[in-house]
Amino acid sequence: MSAIFFNALARMRGQILGWGLGLGLLGFYLMPFYDTLAEQQETIKQLLASYPPELMAFFGNTTVMFTPEGYLGFEYFSLMPVILGIFAVLAGSGLLVGDEESGTLDLVLAHPLSRTELFLGKLLGFIATTVGILILAWLGLVIGRNFSNIDLTAGQLAMPFLSLFGVLLLFGALALLLSMLLPSRRFTASLAGLLLVACYFVTSLARVDDRLTELARFSPLNYYQSSDAMSNMNYTWIAGLLAAAALFAAVAWWRFERRDIRVGGEGGWRIPLPWRRAAPHNR
Amino acid sequence: MEVSIALKITVLTKSYGSTQALRGVDLDVRRGEIFGFLGPNGAGKTTTIRCVLDLIHRNGGTVSVLGMDPQENPVAVRARCGYLPGELRLDDAFTVEGQLRYLNRLRHNHADWNYARELARRIDLDLKTPIKNLSKGNKQKVGVVQAFMHRPELLILDEPTAGLDPLVQREVLRIIGEARKAGATIFFSSHNISEVQEVADRVGIIRNGVVVEVAEPSTLINRSLRTARVRFRRPVDSQALLATPGVKLLAQEDGASLLLQVEGEMDGLIKTLAGFPVLDFETERPTLEEVFLTYYGSNQ
Secondary structure, three states: OHHHHHHHHHHOHHHHHHHHHHHHHHHHHHOOHHHHHHHOHHHHHHHHHOOOHHHHHHHOOHHHOOOHHHHHHHHHHOOHHHHHHHHHHHHHHHOOHHHHHHOHHHHHOOOOOOHHHHHHHHHHHHHHHHHHHHHHHHHHHHHHHHHOOOOOOHHHHHHHHHHHHHHHHHHHHHHHHHHHHOOOHHHHHHHHHHHHHHHHHHHHHOOOOHHHHHHHOOOHHHHOOHHHHHOOOOHHHHHHHHHHHHHHHHHHHHHHHHOOOOOOOOOOOOOOOOOOOOOOOOO | OOOOEEEEEEEEEEEEOOEEEEEEEEEEEEOOOEEEEEOOOOOOHHHHHHHHOOOOOOOEEEEEEOOEOOOOOHHHHHHOEEEEOOOOOOOOOOEHHHHHHHHHHHOOOOOOHHHHHHHHHHOOOOOOOEHHHOOHHHHHHHHHHHHHOOOOOEEEEEOOOOOOOHHHHHHHHHHHHHHHHOOOEEEEEEOOHHHHHHHOOEEEEEEOOEEEEEEOHHHHHHHOEEEEEEEEOOOOOOHHHHOOOOEEEEEEEEOOEEEEEEEOOOHHHHHHHOOOOEEEEEEEOOOHHHHHHHHHHHHO
């Protein structure tokens, strides 16, 4: 399994550097601007008051943006689930099916490793990549703190990333599960991406429209804590996100163990329903 | 299960939705033999091979590889097999050596690396070249090396010489022969029937998901149709000849020269010809390819 894990990690090193350094530089760049914002808060408050509430809903409670936590939530953490969610969806949907569609999975699985080992090696590679990206992004904020009056500790800055980690794992695992059920990686990524964006809109609009509150309870992004996590971390929500991710990953593993490895369009879209006669499987 | 059988397949069935790819494949491959698996595209060769390696799950029947069920012991089965896929795809991020070393790590470093280097040298494969720069034929060479480099007991090769130039094809056939001499069993599919005829101890012919024939190449050839050209000292009445069981007239150039098709043994024709003024008599043995085409031509 270690060979699969390190190979998966090596293949995703570009993602770690691209996403991690990009977001790290963004955080490093944003930190010193807090001082300017704090100085000009009256002008900015007037500007924000002129924006429609539906637009402002996407950024959360803007009245707190003149605190360091509020500023980072508004400028940085509010969009992270969507930005890095795209990475999670693309990585999750292609984790196994990418190799299957490229044809390399056939050769790898003809070697003495079980499907479970392959699945876990790939999944751990995805988790390590996600952690790597988040660490680089976090380091950008921590280093940028030295050029700003923001007095948040490195530990406090890490808390939103922990919450974000739960969200990313959940969407990655969901995309992985969908890839085990749907006929192509492209279709899977499109559907998972659509769900991500839909969740973002439902969660954001629920802040201004009470009728969406009940629906938003089913959105994983409802349990993303953004910069609120710095002062009041809800560990139950993180545990819930991770538990849902684990459930999706477990069902995806169950399905991967039982499905055929496709080559050149073999198989097709066949949702495994319980009343359908299953192929004999003695593993 | 008999110790002498390396691969035993019984009533193997496999469907993709409403398409039945395998309709009850029965096959025994003996230990230490080279078994050629013949069939046109879509006949079920690759599906059979992928069931044997548990890449796809069978719907029915049994498969035993070196005494183990690949669905129950997939890891143990694959540890003792070498596999060259029909549609080989490699990771473009590697060099040839990187790809081989990665696959070797998946085999828990059980490859004989000196042997791998020797194989690469023999088929003119540069280990330093990036995979993305390789032609189809050179990628196929990587596939050959990775299949053989751990000296497996059972080699499952799906079109092993596809895309290779004739010189390398010869070398690969030599490597297959050497592996057999070292005790390995080789199960390979091919479209190149002449090479199957050259190296295979036995061949199986699959048609529409069913194995329709398993025999030694020579047996198949002897059992099949052959042509006989007969020249007589003077024109003859051919009716008596054509009444011989298994004999058909293909061409009659004049009354003194006939081209006949003979099915099965020649004994009946020769005994009938004893009563004729025969000047010359020639027979032509069909190639395995002609036998193969006979199976498909008459049964498609």
